[in-house]
Amino acid sequence: MTSSDNGKLYFDSDYMEGAHPAILKRLLETNPEKTPGYGSDPYTASARDKIRTACATPEAEVFILAGGTQTNAAVIGALLKPWQGVLAAQTGHISTHEAGAIEFTGHKVMTLPQKLGKISAEQIEEALEGWAGDGNRDHMVMPGMVYLSQPTEYGTLYSLAELEAISAVCRRFEIPLYIDGARLAYALACPKNDVTLKDLARLCDVFYIGGTKCGALFGEAVVIPRPGLIPHFFTIIKQRGALLAKGRIAGIQFDTLFTDDLYLKIGANAIETAAAIKAALAEGGYPFAIDSPTNQIFIVLSPEQKKKLTDKVSLSFWENLPDGRTVMRIATSWATTEEDVNALCALLKESAR
Numbered sequence: 001m002t003s004s005d006n007g008k009l010y011f012d013s014d015y016m017e018g019a020h021p022a023i024l025k026r027l028l029e030t031n032p033e034k035t036p037g038y039g040s041d042p043y044t045a046s047a048r049d050k051i052r053t054a055c056a057t058p059e060a061e062v063f064i065l066a067g068g069t070q071t072n073a074a075v076i077g078a079l080l081k082p083w084q085g086v087l088a089a090q091t092g093h094i095s096t097h098e099a100g101a102i103e104f105t106g107h108k109v110m111t112l113p114q115k116l117g118k119i120s121a122e123q124i125e126e127a128l129e130g131w132a133g134d135g136n137r138d139h140m141v142m143p144g145m146v147y148l149s150q151p152t153e154y155g156t157l158y159s160l161a162e163l164e165a166i167s168a169v170c171r172r173f174e175i176p177l178y179i180d181g182a183r184l185a186y187a188l189a190c191p192k193n194d195v196t197l198k199d200l201a202r203l204c205d206v207f208y209i210g211g212t213k214c215g216a217l218f219g220e221a222v223v224i225p226r227p228g229l230i231p232h233f234f235t236i237i238k239q240r241g242a243l244l245a246k247g248r249i250a251g252i253q254f255d256t257l258f259t260d261d262l263y264l265k266i267g268a269n270a271i272e273t274a275a276a277i278k279a280a281l282a283e284g285g286y287p288f289a290i291d292s293p294t295n296q297i298f299i300v301l302s303p304e305q306k307k308k309l310t311d312k313v314s315l316s317f318w319e320n321l322p323d324g325r326t327v328m329r330i331a332t333s334w335a336t337t338e339e340d341v342n343a344l345c346a347l348l349k350e351s352a353r
Contacts, residue, residue, distance in 0.1 A: 009313040009340055009347070013213075014183065014270065014295060014333035020215040023256045030252060037245045039064060044251025050258035051209065051221055055201040061224040063233060064250040068182045069098045070242050071208055071220045076147065077105035077240075078230045079176050079206065084144025086178075087127055089114040091153045093180060108141045116290060117152030121165035128173045146170055149180035150195065151187045155292030160194045167203040176205035176229070183294070185214035185334070189267030192293040201225045211253055215266045215334045219250040266334045270295035273336040280345035284352030289318070289327045297330040308351040313344060 010016055018024070035041035048062040065071045072094055076086050085108035088095050094102050095109050102109050112119045112127060124146055131137055146166065151157055158166075170177040179200060187193050200207045201223065211219035224230060237243045244250055257263040274295045281288070281299055289298035298318060301309065306326050309315065316329040330344075 007312075009344055011330045011332070011336075011340075011344065012314050012316045014186070014331045015213045017333060017335040019217040019253070020256070020262070020266065020334065022259075022262065023216060023253050026252050026256050027249070030248070035248045037247055038243055039247035039251060041248040041251055043248045043255050047221070047251045047254035047258060050255065051223060054197050054258055054263075055223060055225070056198045057201045057223070057225045059225075059227050060201065061227050061229075061233070063222045063224075063237060064244070064247070064254060065220050065222060065237065065242050066218050066244060066250070067212060068093070068180065068208075068210065068220055069101050070240070071222060072098065072147075072180060073101045073105055074233075074237055074240050074242055075178060075206055075208070075222060075230075076102055076107060076145070078233060078236050079178065080107050080144045081142075082106065083142055085110040085141040086145050086147050087112060087119075087124060087143045088147040089117060089119045089152070091117050092147060093149055093153055093182070094147055096153065109147075110141065110143055114152075116156045117154030118156060118158060118162070119148070120162070121169045124166060125169045125173075128169070128175070143175070145176045145178060147178050147180065149182065150200070151183050151190075151292075151294045151296070154290050154298065155183075155294040155296030156290070157187055157190065157193050157293060158195065160199055163195060163199065163203050170205075177203065179204050179207040181208050182210040182220065183213050183296075184208075184210050185263055185267035186270050186295045187267075188264055189271050190294050191271070205229060209254075209263070211250075211257065213333070214263070215257060216253040217249075219253050221254050267295070269334050269336060270332040273332040273338070273341045274330075276341050277330060277332065277344060277348075280348050284348050286348070286352065295332045297332075298327055299330065300325050301328055305351050309347060312347055 051062050052058050052060050087110050090111040091114045095111050112123045167177055206224050209221040287300040289300050318327040318329050320326055
């Protein structure tokens with residue numbers, strides 16, 4: 001993140017900058033034009049076609065919403081029946097950082113224990129079989145879908161084998177699999193990733209391609225590979241106050257992100273700069289709370305280290321540990337500069353003493 005005028009470094013999150021220059025250029029170029037609203041403009045149509053091509057799903061429905069919480073609430077609320085809930089990791093975004101948005105739609109988030117931020121096919125199968133075999137199930141919330149994120153809230157990745165196993169369980173029990181891709185560009189750019197957009201389209205019932213954290217001013221593109229899965233989803237989006245009148249503003253951004261494979265390339269800088277920071281942390285002897293291969297780094301700081309660092313660099317609080325230490329998150333992005341990375345590494349070296 002580029003430091004501000006006060007000289008402080010900012011590594012809080014991956015959506016602190018505005019937008020990729022190519023997006024700003026296209027918005028400026030098209031600014032005087034008059035186009036129809038609500039996503040019926042030619043730029044949004046082009047974005048949809050490019051996303052369909054990238055996902056190898058020529059018939060897919062594509063809808064662009066403004067933000068991740070809004071998208072999760074709209075999709076999950078539309079997929080579930082009134083008596084159903086959604087299975088998710090205890091650390092999943094809908095479980096922890098969405099202020100009860102899913103519960104506000106009238107649906108329970110049914111959490112499962114996580115390992116490295118992930119849940120397994122075996123856990124999902126056990127939960128579904130447990131509900132089906134419970135004599136009191138008519139008095140209970142029925143698990144009606146599965147929510148995952150790629151990368152996870154801890155920056156870890158589901159492998160292709162893991163997603164294939166989870167998808168198989170969901171299809172056997174005839175429940176939808178939904179993947180939150182708020183940081184999907186960083187997963188796609190990670191050398192340890194073996195899951196493509198085409199894999200997501202093949203294995204998921206719904207997923208979204210994140211823009212807000214991945215180079216856009218705002219926007220998340222919901223992909224429904226099988227048309228008609230959510231009848232009248234356009235109307236549902238409108239009903240939830242999530243339909244953009246100036247839809248072309250979002251459409252132009254995704255049209256640009258999916259021109260010349262920009263979306264597939266945009267996350268590389270975040271992965272490379274995170275690797276440099278992790279090397280400096282390891283050299284300084286900082287303990288990692290979790291080993292994340294993507295753009296989120298979780299470190300354990302003593303009170304003294306925390307004070308030294310946070311006086312000069314803004315990090316994201318994660319959790320307090322029982323021994324008085326704190327887990328803090330460092331996040332890089334598509335726009336993180338070498339200058340800021342070098343400055344942070346120097347501070348880490350100084351604070352490690």
